[in-house]
Amino acid sequence: MVKICCIGAGYVGGPTMAVIALKCPDIEVAVVDISVPRISAWNSDTLPIYEPGLDDVVKQRRGKNLFFSTDVEKHVMEADIVFVSVNTPTKTQGLGAGKAADLTYWESAARMIADVSKSDKIVVEKSTVPVKTAEAIEKILTHNSKGINFQILSNPEFLAEGTAIQDLFNPDRVLIGGRETPAGEKAIQELKKVYARWVPEEQIICSNLWSAELSKLAANAFLAQRISSVNAMSALCEATGADVTQVSHAVGKDTRIGPKFLNASVGFGGSCFQKDILNLVYICECNGLPEVANYWKQVIKINDYQKSRFVNRVVSSMFNTVSGKKIAILGFAFKKDTGDTRETPAIDVCKGLLGDKARLSIYDPQVNEEQIQRDLAMKKFDWDHPIHLQPLSPTAVKQVSVVWDAYAATKDAHGICILTEWDEFKSLDYKKIYDQMQKPAFVFDGRNVVDAEKLRQIGFIVYSIGKPLDDWLKDMPAIA
Numbered sequence: 001m002v003k004i005c006c007i008g009a010g011y012v013g014g015p016t017m018a019v020i021a022l023k024c025p026d027i028e029v030a031v032v033d034i035s036v037p038r039i040s041a042w043n044s045d046t047l048p049i050y051e052p053g054l055d056d057v058v059k060q061r062r063g064k065n066l067f068f069s070t071d072v073e074k075h076v077m078e079a080d081i082v083f084v085s086v087n088t089p090t091k092t093q094g095l096g097a098g099k100a101a102d103l104t105y106w107e108s109a110a111r112m113i114a115d116v117s118k119s120d121k122i123v124v125e126k127s128t129v130p131v132k133t134a135e136a137i138e139k140i141l142t143h144n145s146k147g148i149n150f151q152i153l154s155n156p157e158f159l160a161e162g163t164a165i166q167d168l169f170n171p172d173r174v175l176i177g178g179r180e181t182p183a184g185e186k187a188i189q190e191l192k193k194v195y196a197r198w199v200p201e202e203q204i205i206c207s208n209l210w211s212a213e214l215s216k217l218a219a220n221a222f223l224a225q226r227i228s229s230v231n232a233m234s235a236l237c238e239a240t241g242a243d244v245t246q247v248s249h250a251v252g253k254d255t256r257i258g259p260k261f262l263n264a265s266v267g268f269g270g271s272c273f274q275k276d277i278l279n280l281v282y283i284c285e286c287n288g289l290p291e292v293a294n295y296w297k298q299v300i301k302i303n304d305y306q307k308s309r310f311v312n313r314v315v316s317s318m319f320n321t322v323s324g325k326k327i328a329i330l331g332f333a334f335k336k337d338t339g340d341t342r343e344t345p346a347i348d349v350c351k352g353l354l355g356d357k358a359r360l361s362i363y364d365p366q367v368n369e370e371q372i373q374r375d376l377a378m379k380k381f382d383w384d385h386p387i388h389l390q391p392l393s394p395t396a397v398k399q400v401s402v403v404w405d406a407y408a409a410t411k412d413a414h415g416i417c418i419l420t421e422w423d424e425f426k427s428l429d430y431k432k433i434y435d436q437m438q439k440p441a442f443v444f445d446g447r448n449v450v451d452a453e454k455l456r457q458i459g460f461i462v463y464s465i466g467k468p469l470d471d472w473l474k475d476m477p478a479i480a
């Protein structure tokens with residue numbers, strides 16, 4: 001029986017391995033992690049991450065050919081194929097701080113693989129890494145190998161959170177990069193055989209190592225660039241009276257452009273886009289390409305601009321101050337159908353409002369108070385380390401309360417900010433909400449989920465990203 005081990009039981013390692021176990025019942029899959037609470041949760045009824053469809057897949061295979069364990073060394077030693085899906089945070093100190101990827105966790109995993117291995121192995125980069133990481137990993141493995149043969153493959157993951165199971169079942173493509181040698185080719189074929197159980201062959205793309213590593217960074221940069229492009233247009237729409245939804249629709253009808261990923265928003269979040277672009281920028285700079293680096297940096301600058309523009313809009317509309325005012329925050333996760341808050345735009349918006357002394361009442365159906373308080377107290381980039389290595393959060397932010405209901409969050413509030421596009425926010429009883437709010441009552445829709453006209457009829461002053469402005473808002477311009 002082929003044995004697979006995956007180091008790192010996170011958002012990628014957990015779902016990816018669960019789907020491999022489901023599709024390949026004759027392969028034994030072990031997912032290992034240094035975090036004891038994470039592994040305990042994977043072995044319990046409450047999985048450590050919320051992802052539609054995941055519970056079902058895990059329940060079908062756990063204890064049969066899918067195992068979660070903290071015995072990292074044993075499972076690595078026994079495996080034929082070792083996936084590495086550990087954290088690759090942005091460096092906060094030293095060379096490349098604020099941009100370069102911190103490969104500490106990757107390096108320690110590679111050294112451990114070399115230490116414990118007694119048979120030849122294929123080592124698969126699943127984490128997103130800088131171009132040429134495979135070369136560094138290869139050096140660590142071969143210099144410590146005691147005669148064992150390691151083949152390194154790059155097999156970046158393209159799943160998006162909230163749709164991970166669907167994406168893994170029907171990926172647009174699976175990408176496998178390897179050395180262009182007979183042994184490298186053989187390793188590529190071994191891994192291809194695993195995916196070919198459920199992915200059509202023509203969708204499994206093979207390439208050299210460096211193309212595979214760079215394709216992952218490029219794909220995320222292109223996706224984020226689309227969002228920054230439409231968000232840049234949203235600012236122009238507000239200034240001119242155009243409607244960004246109509247503009248996106250018209251632009252997206254061009255088959256060369258396509259309709260997906262053109263939703264204007266308060267900004268993109270998530271653990272990948274900003275981190276991967278910063279990483280790309282750093283690689284460009286290191287390769288003497290400052291113009292290319294600056295081009296991609298602009299995608300992040302527009303994203304930051306969009307978030308601060310939103311905060312300024314809230315403050316300026318409410319007579320230029322939110323000091324002491326209760327603002328309801330509906331949605332804290334970085335997108336719907338996930339409880340993940342990594343780099344969520346809600347953190348920057350909340351911090352901006354707190355900076356103007358607002359009182360916040362936050363509701364998200366999947367994010368608890370402890371997480372929100374940690375996020376609001378945490379330093380930039382600290383979130384991307386294994387949880388038990390993250391600095392302990394200082395005392396809770398006092399002006400923030402977290403509630404478990406949108407009606408409680410909005411009671412007596414002066415304004416509402418919608419920061420995640422949860423479906424339930426579309427069908428709230430806004431008349432009931434209006435009646436229990438301070439007047440004038442404001443809604444700032446950072447995701448364009450509400451029917452603005454209906455809300456205006458109730459009496460709300462409504463701001464929707466990239467839409468023609470209410471007279472009230474026109475009279476109170478927000479300078480970013």
Ligand SMILES: NC(=O)c1ccc[n+]([C@@H]2O[C@H](COP(=O)([O-])OP(=O)(O)OC[C@H]3O[C@@H](n4cnc5c(N)ncnc54)[C@H](O)[C@@H]3O)[C@@H](O)[C@H]2O)c1
Pocket residue numbers: 007008009010011012013032033034035038072085086087088105106108109126127128129157158159160161271272384385386387
């Ligand atoms: N989250 C996504 O949607 C996504 C998608 C594609 C790629 N990626 C990339 O995949 C990688 C993992 O991302 P994630 O979101 O799963 O992160 P995560 O933080 O959820 O999981 C990483 C896990 O690795 C564990 N770990 C770290 N060092 C270890 C070691 N030496 N031994 C054993 N376990 C160790 C941590 O405890 C943690 O549980 C990153 O490089 C990320 O950029 C993420």
Ligand SMILES: O=c1ccn([C@@H]2O[C@H](COP(=O)(O)OP(=O)(O)O[C@H]3O[C@H](CO)[C@@H](O)[C@H](O)[C@H]3O)[C@@H](O)[C@H]2O)c(=O)[nH]1
Pocket residue numbers: 128157158159160161162220223227260261262263264265266267268269270271272273334335
């Ligand atoms: O039209 C859009 C689409 C998305 N977003 C926002 O963009 C962010 C990222 O969304 P999405 O890409 O759907 O989620 P992720 O889970 O971050 O997935 C991205 O990052 C992963 C990690 O690398 C990749 O594997 C995926 O292919 C890539 O889509 C979220 O805040 C979304 O709300 C918008 O504002 N407008």
